[in-house]
Amino acid sequence: MLREVILPLYSALVRPHLESCIQLWSPQHVELLERVQTRATNMIRGMEHLSYEERLRELGLFILQKRRHWGDLMANFQCLKGAYKKAGEGLFTRAFSDRTRGNDFKLKEGRFKLDMTKKFFTLRMVRQWNRLPEEVVDAPSSEAFKARLDGALSILV
Numbered sequence: 001m002l003r004e005v006i007l008p009l010y011s012a013l014v015r016p017h018l019e020s021c022i023q024l025w026s027p028q029h030v031e032l033l034e035r036v037q038t039r040a041t042n043m044i045r046g047m048e049h050l051s052y053e054e055r056l057r058e059l060g061l062f063i064l065q066k067r068r069h070w071g072d073l074m075a076n077f078q079c080l081k082g083a084y085k086k087a088g089e090g091l092f093t094r095a096f097s098d099r100t101r102g103n104d105f106k107l108k109e110g111r112f113k114l115d116m117t118k119k120f121f122t123l124r125m126v127r128q129w130n131r132l133p134e135e136v137v138d139a140p141s142s143e144a145f146k147a148r149l150d151g152a153l154s155i156l157v
Contacts, residue, residue, distance in 0.1 A: 003044050007059060010040045015061075022064045023071045034064050069128055070153060076125045077145045080105075105137045106130045 018033050025033065041055040042048060056062060107126045129137070136152045139145035 001043050001045060003046070003059075006040065006044050014040060018064055019067050022068045030065060030068065037061070037064060066153060070149060072125055073128060073132070073149055073153075074142070074146065076129055077139070077142065083142075 014036065018036060022030065022033055037056075038052055041052065041059060041061070044055070044059075047055050047058065050058065053063075107129050132149075132152055136145065136148040139148050
């Protein structure tokens with residue numbers, strides 16, 4: 001099918017559902033959602049010979065895992081500094097260290113015996129948050145954080 005037909009239909013009807021599901025589904029099921037996007041991009045005539053990443057770049061799309069990171073980091077910002085600051089105070093522990101690379105607002109990683117707990121929001125967020133540059137973490141508002149996060153994620157993911 002033609003790009004002019006598939007891309008607008010996919011972007012309007014399918015992609016919003018995938019982006020909302022990616023936040024809720026457990027990490028082990030992300031590949032299923034990614035397969036939907038792979039099939040949709042594979043249907044576009046003239047792009048069959050390109051790899052999945054090349055098709056996404058050509059179409060101006062990104063992998064769904066990046067959307068998951070973006071949503072997680074936004075929720076984390078709200079818990080730490082935004083509207084849900086009071087509720088988020090007990091979720092994370094701040095790591096105090098004189099050796100900080102990146103931002104000065106690092107979070108402490110917990111240690112757990114079960115593999116299942118590694119997929120919890122509060123644990124999977126710590127590494128992502130700690131990798132963010134200081135100018136992103138120190139954003140004064142959610143809107144500023146969103147704008148700065150888009151630039152940072154293009155580098156990190």
